[in-house]
Amino acid sequence: MRVRYSAVGRDLGRIVQVVSLMLLVSIPIAAIHREFYAIPAFVGSALLMGGIGLGLTRRYQDVSDTGRLEAMVTAAAAWGTVGVFGSLPFLLIAWTIAVDPYPAWANTPEMSETVAVFRYPLNGIFESVSGFTSTGLTMAVVEEQLPRSLHWWRSFTEWIGGVGVIVLTVAILARPGSGSLTLYKSEARSEKIHPSIVSTVMEIWKIYVGFTLAGIVLFLLAGMPLWDAINHAMTAIATGGFSVHADSIGHYGSPVIEYAVIPMMVAGSIAFPVHYLLLKGELKNFYKDVQTRWVFIWFAVGSLVLMALLLIGDQYEALEETFRVALFQFVSATSNAGFGTVAIGSGTERVWTAGPTLLLCVGMLTGAAAGSTVGGLKIIRVITLIKGTVWQIRSVFTPASAIRRLRIGERSLDQSQAQREYTEATVVFVLWIVGLAVGVAVFLWTLPPEYPLEYVIFEVMSAQSTVGLDAGITGPAMPIAAKTVLIFNMWIGRLEIIPVAVLLGAFFQQLDLYR
Numbered sequence: 001m002r003v004r005y006s007a008v009g010r011d012l013g014r015i016v017q018v019v020s021l022m023l024l025v026s027i028p029i030a031a032i033h034r035e036f037y038a039i040p041a042f043v044g045s046a047l048l049m050g051g052i053g054l055g056l057t058r059r060y061q062d063v064s065d066t067g068r069l070e071a072m073v074t075a076a077a078a079w080g081t082v083g084v085f086g087s088l089p090f091l092l093i094a095w096t097i098a099v100d101p102y103p104a105w106a107n108t109p110e111m112s113e114t115v116a117v118f119r120y121p122l123n124g125i126f127e128s129v130s131g132f133t134s135t136g137l138t139m140a141v142v143e144e145q146l147p148r149s150l151h152w153w154r155s156f157t158e159w160i161g162g163v164g165v166i167v168l169t170v171a172i173l174a175r176p177g178s179g180s181l182t183l184y185k186s187e188a189r190s191e192k193i194h195p196s197i198v199s200t201v202m203e204i205w206k207i208y209v210g211f212t213l214a215g216i217v218l219f220l221l222a223g224m225p226l227w228d229a230i231n232h233a234m235t236a237i238a239t240g241g242f243s244v245h246a247d248s249i250g251h252y253g254s255p256v257i258e259y260a261v262i263p264m265m266v267a268g269s270i271a272f273p274v275h276y277l278l279l280k281g282e283l284k285n286f287y288k289d290v291q292t293r294w295v296f297i298w299f300a301v302g303s304l305v306l307m308a309l310l311l312i313g314d315q316y317e318a319l320e321e322t323f324r325v326a327l328f329q330f331v332s333a334t335s336n337a338g339f340g341t342v343a344i345g346s347g348t349e350r351v352w353t354a355g356p357t358l359l360l361c362v363g364m365l366t367g368a369a370a371g372s373t374v375g376g377l378k379i380i381r382v383i384t385l386i387k388g389t390v391w392q393i394r395s396v397f398t399p400a401s402a403i404r405r406l407r408i409g410e411r412s413l414d415q416s417q418a419q420r421e422y423t424e425a426t427v428v429f430v431l432w433i434v435g436l437a438v439g440v441a442v443f444l445w446t447l448p449p450e451y452p453l454e455y456v457i458f459e460v461m462s463a464q465s466t467v468g469l470d471a472g473i474t475g476p477a478m479p480i481a482a483k484t485v486l487i488f489n490m491w492i493g494r495l496e497i498i499p500v501a502v503l504l505g506a507f508f509q510q511l512d513l514y515r
Contacts, residue, residue, distance in 0.1 A: 136468020
């Protein structure tokens, strides 16, 4: 079965058009902060993306609805495309400052070291992909030196990416029965709040905006300045991790702010259908829903184990500080939010030892609930892998004629259902490990041997699980190959690998490489 590239082109055009609107929305932000020199960069980028998107949709407007194969290819291609186009504001603003073509009223600032790195396209693509995949790894050396229009663009890409560019497109352009469900599922989502997928998407956006506004109020009450509160609320609920400060949440040195950020990261870890039920007053879903229950259990157990490891290593002096650091960092890693309050590593110099560092890697790998804004394998897949493996082993000791079922939460799966879901979880897990191994191999090949192995694993895991925590390796001085492989890891991690594998398979098929 071959891909109908006309359907892919039409849907890709729609997505690019919608993302171009994000650039137009960003123009008032630049104007409010009197960064008039940045406005042409946003206008030019919006016109280019809007023009390409309009051209594709008009060229293929009469194509029939998208099938599952086309949807998978569209998802993979769309995330790569918006990642590349989303880098244009970084590139154009950096070169605008370097060339300084405008008069004094444009308020063009002096070139800083941080902005200068975005004159190189790969750094901008890295930043954009990190944003749209809601990862949070950054090429910015000192975030405080970025213009506020780029602060906003980074946070905005994460906020949209947390829910998904296809979900945004469905919300704006979709019509009932237009193949929206197929596209929606291609973006690693399957949950539905209402029978209609359009209604489901609109409900997700209501919940998402509501939590964002609540986060802004919470952070203001905790003592965060307004600009910081807006940006951090957007990236917290998106479990993204971009900050307006180089030291992330640690910049404030405030336990109150650190404790205030934790519930926002937790909120981003819970599936939207569960949020919907909780907001309707059905509070039993805190413990009845298998994913939500295990998210809280995993957060609690992991934080306590991390606290014990930090105490054993005498990492911090006070017990409360150790508890706070352990709780914040484990929730940040496992929710894939990527905010930091302390340094985990400093490149070639160890700060945390291997034990705590690798425990955070396990948290990043599992992630939290499917149907939320997090990356990682997702808790439900981990449960399926563990219970399914035990179920498979027990089958050896069970008569062939026995009727066997696998219970996962409230669901009781027959043999064929259990085998299908176990196989799907296993395939994703195996491909996940392959992607991780490729990233680690490239790092070991390109980086000096002085970097500790656990920090190399940590950095690649952070990218592929779309977390954003770093051990002091990621930065503009990285080799090109290392930057490129992290972009690849972020891309496949956000899409849970399968759509990317389908896209590559379609490409190889087009070249007749399977003969």
